[in-house]
Amino acid sequence: MTTTLPPSPSRRNFLRQSALGGSALVIGMYADGVLAAVSARPEEFAPNAFIRIDSTGKVTLVSKQPEIGQGIKTSLPMVLAEELEVPWRDVHIVQGDLNPAYGSQGAGGSTSTPTNYEPFHKLGATARTILVQAAAQAWNVSPADCHAENGAVVHAASGRRLPYGKLVATAAKLPVPDAAQVKVKNPADYKLLGTRIGGVDNLAVVTGKPLFGIDVQLPGMLYAVYAKCPVFGGKPKSFNVAEIKAMPGVKDAFIVEGTSNLNGLVPGVAIVATSTWAAFRARKQLKVEWDEGASAAHSWAGFAAAAQAAAKQPGTTMLRQDGDAKNAIAGAAKQVEAAYRYPFISHASMEPQNCTAWFKPASGTVELWAPTQNPGAGQALVASTFGIPKDNITLHITRSGGGFGRRLSSDFIVEAVAVAQKVGAPVKLTWTREDDLQHDHFRAGGFHFLRGGIDAQGKLVGWHNHFVTFANRVEREGKSVLQPGSGGSLSGDEFPGRWVANCLLEQTALECSIPMGPWRAPGSNVFAWVFHSFIDELAHAAGRDPLEFRLELLGDKDIVPGTGERGVPYNVARMKHVLQEVAEKSGWGKRKFPRGQGQGIAFHFSHRGYIAEVAEVTVSREGKLKVDRVVVVTDIGAQIVNLSGAENQVQGSVIDGLSTLMYPELNIENGRVVQSNFHEYKLLRMAETPPQIDVHFLKTDYPVTGLGEPALPPLAPAVCNAIFAATGKRVRELPLSKVDLSWS
The missing domain is CATH 3.30.365.10 (Aldehyde oxidase/xanthine dehydrogenase, molybdopterin binding domain)
Known part of the structure; x- marks a missing residue:
């Protein structure tokens, strides 16, 4: 049984190229899903597109989706590497930050692969086609007589071979080929796809390297906890502020009024300290007078009885x-x-919710490091909650220690920003396990x-x-x-x-x-x-x-x-x-x-x-x-x-x-x-x-x-x-x- 795939977009809407200002070939994807070439400089360390090949032949691929344990940081770059005809061992993969040039960057609903699979094939095939054309031009032969393999272009008749690094300068000046010239590989010719490839972060994970949001460290960073009313919908009225501020390592403690009791900035009490340990220790001494609200009467037994009554109607x-x-x-x-x-x-992810936020009042900007499944929504929530333009919000996507849908919400991100705005320093907010279990979505x-x-x-x-x-x-x-x-x-x-x-x-x-x-x-x-x-x-x-x-x-x-x-x-x-x-x-x-x-x-x-x-x-x-x-x-x-x-x-x-x-x-x-x-x-x-x-x-x-x-x-x-x-x-x-x- 077969299915008809949607037709390919026109060349005008599918491929665009801007002038490249250096000896680096970079091809990326605009936010609307259109493949395009974008400019980059050879000295740039963090690429602003998916594929980067520098003059040494180093191939760097950007993984744009959040890695929450589903393996997408490995599998999507595999698609690019397959079409590029580069050995997996020679590829360097980096996690992309939130960037409109990458298009949709959410990870939820099992959508990352179906959304990106076909475009990534075309992305890799376009880069390979340009490299083949560059080699053909250097040899003054037809591109049809050349092919790519193992990170180089080969002229079949003469056996001549040019590695990709030698072709970057020429390829960067070539126009993007017509869609008809870009041929994705026949699945029968796949060398990489369908094989067994270990996760690109596996070694770092098992050896305890810093990858996760909870691992983020910045100079002068402070550490925070955020206590919310145990009753859903409640809010703090007062707390033992003098006692908490007097504890060792505590720098500040204050009430955050909040804007929402569901998915936004929930009211709470923030404690800021010189270490996570000091913040957690102070949290244990916290005594809050809560306004519990009407939900204090709710119980599972009551809900079950109400359900039985509803079933009769x-x-x-x-x-x-x-x-x-x-x-x-x-x-x-x-x-x-x-x-x-x-x-x-509960979702019960092994890594509790956390976010590091750095509010810079002089520039009115915010820089975030978060294990989020939905970075775009996190940025939007910060913008709407605090009135900060989106362009002033930088969000670095860290690896997540599990998500399962929980990190599609961004409540922990706006909590971190609320605290960072108050203290004027980088702040890492970390939920306790109890917070994570009792204040989940x-x-x-x-x-x-x-x-x-x-x-x-x-x-x-x-x-x-x-x-x-x-x-x-x-x-x-x-x-x-x-x-x-x-x-x-x-x-x-x-x-x-x-x-x-x-x-x-x-x-x-x-x-x-x-x-x-x-x-x-x-x-x-x-x-x-x-x-x-x-x-x-x-x-x-x-x-x-x-x-x-x-x-x-x-x-x-x-x-x-x-x-x-x-x-x-x-x-x-x-x-x-x-x-x-x-x-x-x-x-x-x-x-x-x-x-x-x-x-x-x-x-x-x-x-x-x-x-x-x-x-x-x-x-x-x-x-x-x-x-x-x-x-x-x-x-x-x-x-x-x-x-x-x-x-x-x-x-x-x-x-x-x-x-x-x-x-x-x-x-x-x-x-x-x-x-x-x-x-x-x-x-x-x-x-x-x-x-x-x-x-x-x-x-x-x-x-x-x-x-x-x-x-x-x-x-x-x-x-x-x-x-x-x-x-x-x-x-x-x-x-x-x-x-x-x-x-x-």
């Missing part, structure tokens, strides 16, 4: 209504009813009240889901409205909504002041567990094989936008292919498992990726779970960029998905998070990870997609369906550690 928002689901279910041969729930959870909790109907032939004839979610009250266009949290709003197009003739999807939002934000594979990370667990319930109620039931439900017609259809395209053939492949690779249905062991299957389409997984588990009579093996089949397009990195992402998604299934839970009491640190917020340990994770990539004729998120959602339902196969017990509440899995 019609939803406040109708998401989808096809056919007559209620009557179809009522008249079905079998009816299945179930309620699923999951808690708020959390994955929203949720409640799903489901009903399904099966006819006499074992087919699904009706589906009803009343989703009770959480929302914040915000001002929008002068009106106060409820806005569901990220991942807390169900689309009417979510599987199996568009596949069931009689489908009713409705939603009710519970108002809260809990800040919510994207959590790895937003929405999909919990919706997949709910829907594919309930589909498994329906399959067993129908007396059908769970694989066969799913394949029948998918049908044979692609679901695409257009008249009578809504939402995003859904390629049914691709999904059925991964399902059939995972069944084959796992030996689905070919083994008879003893009681206490079982297989479970699930799939999900998320962030452009089609993924299916089979989990094999053992559950002891006492209820102890062991995940023995997970088989994953993925279809993410025509090319795996870095095989080592791709496997790492899939295996990491499986482990992260299992950890999230097993343990994390945040309880809300009196408007605040109860858990404070990892002794109360457990994550999966190495000994609990599956000993075998088999990863299989399907190479298909579709555009390349990302891998940071799509392999996570199917893990939880696959494991829970395997638990049912092993024990006969259904898991309808997370985390799994709360569920009694014992059997006899």
Whole structure:
């Protein structure tokens, strides 16, 4: 099966060249995604474009996306190096700062690879073409008789060879070739893409070199902490300022009024000291009188009771209504009813939030060093919060010690700037682990009240889901409205909504002041567990094989936008292919498992990726779970960029998905998070990870997609369906550690 790629932009809009003022060839990308040549000087250390080749032949590539552990700092430069025909060992990679010349620089939604893959091929191919033309000109031969290899241009007939460094001066003066002259490589000729390449920062990471935001050091730097009200929406009234200022190493302490109680500058108390240790020590002695506000009455138990009451009423928002689901279910041969729930959870990145800010009042400029996933949004928030022009804000992107969506928010950045403005010196603001856990932008909790109907032939004839979610009250266009949290709003197009003739999807939002934000594979990370667990319930109620039931439900017609259809395209053939492949690779249905062991299957389409997984588990009579093996089949397009990195992402998604299934839970009491640190917020340990994770990539004729998120959602339902196969017990509440899995 093939797909049609969008046509290439015209030469006028695609390639532009400015005069180059030195013996360095630099080709970059404008903010609108248009490839272009930009000028640079040979003495510049930090390039202002993606590709730099100096007169010594040194090739420097800029990685523009934030590196948060997804491997993009390695994989995108690999695309450039492939087209440039330079050996990987000879390439030097640097992290680019926030720069409009680089275009979009966010890292979220598994978009970095699909957004940049094709443009980066053209970028590298354009540079290679110019270098070949430069060599042909030097030899007075046709460019068609020359080719690039191993960092040089070779004339095939004579065997002459010119390394790139010798061609820079000539290449810099050549016009950009017509689009027709720029040929990207045939994938059959790739030497680098699809191979195993270790992360460019691996050695630095394992040897403790300073790479992360928390490692930043500047001359004369001060260190800060920032205490916020434990109740969401609260603010400080007063604190023991004299006592705190008198402590050793403390330089200042003050209240920041703040501008927002959600995603901006939250009110708090800042302590500035000569070291992080001194700031943390003073923080422990902080005594604040808080105005806790109305949210102090909120609790998870109260939310759960409100959800139960809401489920008995019609939803406040109708998401989808096809056919007559209620009557179809009522008249079905079998009816299945179930309620699923999951808690708020934290991102729990290993590196707590931090930012170093240097406000320079003489020039009215701010310089920032931040482990951010969304540097452009961080710059914009600083500009709007403090009235500083964007051009006066420099943001250096550091490596992040995990992100998972948390660092798409920029609250920690504006906190650092607020402190830096007050003290007039470089300031590194570091959150404590307790801050990070209790003042996260959390994955929203949720409640799903489901009903399904099966006819006499074992087919699904009706589906009803009343989703009770959480929302914040915000001002929008002068009106106060409820806005569901990220991942807390169900689309009417979510599987199996568009596949069931009689489908009713409705939603009710519970108002809260809990800040919510994207959590790895937003929405999909919990919706997949709910829907594919309930589909498994329906399959067993129908007396059908769970694989066969799913394949029948998918049908044979692609679901695409257009008249009578809504939402995003859904390629049914691709999904059925991964399902059939995972069944084959796992030996689905070919083994008879003893009681206490079982297989479970699930799939999900998320962030452009089609993924299916089979989990094999053992559950002891006492209820102890062991995940023995997970088989994953993925279809993410025509090319795996870095095989080592791709496997790492899939295996990491499986482990992260299992950890999230097993343990994390945040309880809300009196408007605040109860858990404070990892002794109360457990994550999966190495000994609990599956000993075998088999990863299989399907190479298909579709555009390349990302891998940071799509392999996570199917893990939880696959494991829970395997638990049912092993024990006969259904898991309808997370985390799994709360569920009694014992059997006899």
